Amino acid sequence: MPPRAAVLRAALAGIAAAGAALGAAELVAVWTGPMSSPLLAVGALVVDTVPGPVKDFGIAVFGTHDKTALITGTLLLLATYAAPVGIAALRSWRLALAGITLFTAIGLVAALTRHAADLTAGIPSIVAGVVAAITLRLLTTLAASTAASPVALGSSHAAETPMSAPDLPSAARGRRRFLIGVGAAAAAGIVTGVGGRLLGGRRAVTAARAAVVLPPPVQPAPTIPPGVQAEGATAWVTSNAEFYRIDTALYPPQIDPSTWQLRIHGMVRNPLTLTWEQLLRRPMIARYVTLACVSNEVGGNLVGNALWLGVPVRELLDEVQPLPEADQLVSRSADGWTCGSPTAVLRDGRDALLAIGMNGRPLPVGHGFPARMVVPGLYGYVSACKWITEIELTRFTDFDAYWVPRGWSAQGPIKTQSRIDTPRDGTTRKAGAGTVAGVAWAQHRGVTRVEIQVDAGPWTEASLAPTVSADTWVQWSYRWEATRGSHTIRVRATDADGEMQTSQQTPVAPNGATGWHSVRVTVE
Ligand SMILES: Nc1nc2c(c(=O)[nH]1)N[C@H]1C(S)=C(S)[C@@H](COP(=O)(O)O)O[C@H]1N2
Numbered sequence: 405m406p407p408r409a410a411v412l413r414a415a416l417a418g419i420a421a422a423g424a425a426l427g428a429a430e431l432v433a434v435w436t437g438p439m440s441s442p443l444l445a446v447g448a449l450v451v452d453t454v455p456g457p458v459k460d461f462g463i464a465v466f467g468t469h470d471k472t473a474l475i476t477g478t479l480l481l482l483a484t485y486a487a488p489v490g491i492a493a494l495r496s497w498r499l500a501l502a503g504i505t506l507f508t509a510i511g512l513v514a515a516l517t518r519h520a521a522d523l524t525a526g527i528p529s530i531v532a533g534v535v536a537a538i539t540l541r542l543l544t545t546l547a548a549s550t551a552a553s554p555v556a557l558g559s560s561h562a563a564e565t566p567m568s569a570p571d572l573p574s575a576a577r578g579r580r581r582f583l584i585g586v587g588a589a590a591a592a593g594i595v596t597g598v599g600g601r602l603l604g605g606r607r608a609v610t611a612a613r614a615a616v617v618l619p620p621p622v623q624p625a626p627t628i629p630p631g632v633q634a635e636g637a638t639a640w641v642t643s644n645a646e647f648y649r650i651d652t653a654l655y656p657p658q659i660d661p662s663t664w665q666l667r668i669h670g671m672v673r674n675p676l677t678l679t680w681e682q683l684l685r686r687p688m689i690a691r692y693v694t695l696a697c698v699s700n701e702v703g704g705n706l707v708g709n710a711l712w713l714g715v716p717v718r719e720l721l722d723e724v725q726p727l728p729e730a731d732q733l734v735s736r737s738a739d740g741w742t743c744g745s746p747t748a749v750l751r752d753g754r755d756a757l758l759a760i761g762m763n764g765r766p767l768p769v770g771h772g773f774p775a776r777m778v779v780p781g782l783y784g785y786v787s788a789c790k791w792i793t794e795i796e797l798t799r800f801t802d803f804d805a806y807w808v809p810r811g812w813s814a815q816g817p818i819k820t821q822s823r824i825d826t827p828r829d830g831t832t833r834k835a836g837a838g839t840v841a842g843v844a845w846a847q848h849r850g851v852t853r854v855e856i857q858v859d860a861g862p863w864t865e866a867s868l869a870p871t872v873s874a875d876t877w878v879q880w881s882y883r884w885e886a887t888r889g890s891h892t893i894r895v896r897a898t899d900a901d902g903e904m905q906t907s908q909q910t911p912v913a914p915n916g917a918t919g920w921h922s923v924r925v926t927v928e
Pocket residue numbers: 647648649650651652653695696697698737738741770771772783784785787788789790791
């Protein structure tokens with residue numbers, strides 16, 4: 405058995421070598437593209453292969469921070485892998501090399517199997533492998549020069565008492581050199597890693613996005629009626645910065661509009677390819693549409709309302725003429741994500757948009773720049789394809805979009821929901837008159853009634869604020885004479901078909917949560 409201090413040093417060498425390797429790979433990925441970074445590629449592979457429930461758990465626990473959590477987790481896993489590789493180098497350099505090769509191979513496979521990856525996507529992983537091998541070799545050699553003396557056996561005071569043995573000064577020097585080596589490798593990893601991220605960010609499409617001039621809509625944007633905002637409810641329009649973001653992209657695709665194309669093909673009479681210039685010349689309309697994520701829990705905030713500017717999808721479909729059997733419209737993004745919407749829904753007259761604008765600005769990169777789909781009444785996972793580059797008319801029996809084999813329904817109409825925004829769950833308020841307020845949504849059907857119940861009391865109608873269409877959420881408020889004690893407030897909505905939101909609680913999978921939102925408040 406090698407002494408404990410030597411094992412520790414070897415583990416440290418392994419981790420430092422992995423850090424230097426990953427940093428170098430990030431730097432190379434500035435040129436070969438963000439998703440060729442082994443770290444992001446492996447993370448993305450995890451996203452695509454973990455079972456649905458694990459991912460639901462990730463979204464439930466980390467919400468929109470799920471990506472940071474995933475990257476942190478991947479880094480921790482890597483450290484737990486790198487440490488034993490470093491230790492292996494103590495006994496057998498071959499074994500350590502095998503470990504590094506496996507690490508390189510995983511990165512390679514992950515990067516090369518990304519959608520639309522070319523061979524250059526493998527370069528960062530190979531560079532990482534070479535850097536890992538060289539760094540580990542150097543650090544192992546340095547570590548060996550410290551191991552020759554009793555100092556290596558772990559007395560930390562030994563260096564300060566160089567008189568205790570003749571070879572101590574040189575061992576202490578060796579140890580210092582090793583620590584400097586580890587520090588240098590780690591620092592190189594951090595500098596190249598962070599530098600790579602920053603440089604990569606500069607290569608992003610922010611400049612191209614800033615240069616986009618949105619065309620005016622052919623009809624003026626709908627005017628928001630006065631009183632649309634109920635006091636105490638979430639802002640009726642969700643700002644771009646506040647809008648929830650959910651997708652599988654660890655790094656949003658960076659698409660330069662000048663090279664962007666949308667191909668509409670499959671079971672159609674007249675296939676069509678649109679360039680950015682051609683798209684901009686088409687008549688556009690502006691519509692408020694409330695998007696909702698199927699992963700939104702009852703009372704959750706994966707829902708937002710924005711003014712979208714875009715080309716009506718129905719007009720594009722009239723042009724390409726889908727064959728009657730083509731019951732599914734599959735949208736595909738630049739990074740290979742897919743979703744499938746019923747063709748009939750897109751042609752039933754609703755304002756489904758191929759959108760390029762969000763609240764008067766070009767789409768933010770995280771929300772699909774340069775173009776995305778927005779379909780009133782369908783959950784995002786079956787309709788709202790961001791970074792869209794392809795529309796294929798096909799049949800539900802012929803193609804399963806991304807989330808379907810992962811346990812989600814092929815059909816995803818939005819369920820009627822209502823949420824209490826004020827008061828917040830678990831808060832305390834004063835006795836007397838006060839407001840209960842929130843939002844309710846039943847896109848494309850519309851909300852006609854919202855009712856409130858306090859404790860076991862009667863259901864009472866809340867007052868509904870006006871809204872612009874059945875495609876947006878509506879705000880509601882209710883005057884509550886709060887009496888001292890602990891109270892539970894419940895909300896439920898009814899849609900324009902007369903269908904009341906069900907009280908039955910179901911989980912988000914496979915097609916959206918149901919149940920009534922409630923909050924508990926203490927009145928003093
Ligand atoms: N390319 C791509 N588009 C996507 C997704 C995705 O993972 N990749 N996720 C969808 C889901 S599940 C939702 S709820 C909406 C969310 O849109 P937002 O991030 O703009 O709010 O985008 C949809 N579009």
